[in-house]
Amino acid sequence: QVQLVESGGGLVQAGGSLRLSCAASGRTFGTTAIGWFRQAPGKEREFVAAIFWSTVSIYYAEPVKGRFTISKDKDKNTVYLQMNSLKPEDTAVYYCAASKTFGSNWWRAPPAYDSWGQGTQVTVSS
Numbered sequence: 001q002v003q004l005v006e007s008g009g010g011l012v013q014a015g016g017s018l019r020l021s022c023a024a025s026g027r028t029f030g031t032t033a034i035g036w037f038r039q040a041p042g043k044e045r046e047f048v049a050a051i052f053w054s055t056v057s058i059y060y061a062e063p064v065k066g067r068f069t070i071s072k073d074k075d076k077n078t079v080y081l082q083m084n085s086l087k088p089e090d091t092a093v094y095y096c097a098a099s100k101t102f103g104s105n106w107w108r109a110p111p112a113y114d115s116w117g118q119g120t121q122v123t124v125s126s
Contacts, residue, residue, distance in 0.1 A: 002026050002098040002115040009094060009120030012086055018122060020081040022096030030100045033057075033107055034079040036070065038092035038122075047108040048094070051079060059107055063089075086124045093119040 008020040022034060035050040049070040050059045058070055069082040079096060097113035099106075106112040 002028050004096050004098060004115055004117035006096050006117040006120040009122045011123045014088055014124055014126050016086050017084045020094055022079045024077045028077060031098050032101060033099050035097050035107055035113060036081050038094045040092040045110055050107040088124045088126045091124050094122050095119045
């Protein structure tokens with residue numbers, strides 16, 4: 001099992017920025033990708049971004065393209081989500097998740113991820 005710990009959430013005004021961190025530990029060997037998801041009250045958990053651990057592949061959800069940037073530091077076993085130009089609709093609990101799935105077109109689906117962090121709240125005020 002991979003343990004994941006998110007940090008960096010908080011309250012920010014619209015147009016502001018936050019950087020989330022996801023630190024991985026435990027049985028990280030074989031992890032293929034780390035994904036970020038978010039869940040707003042009353043809504044389903046939705047895909048935000050994913051980064052593959054051993055390749056340069058990166059994917060974003062359409063609502064965050066051009067505003068969010070996902071990156072990794074393999075030496076620190078940490079994945080970051082830089083969020084710029086934040087909007088009130090970005091308000092949610094943000095989760096990072098680790099997967100050992102192979103194949104194609106799976107990274108947007110929460111069930112493809114084996115391990116999840118506890119989440120960090122991001123609130124964007126208007």
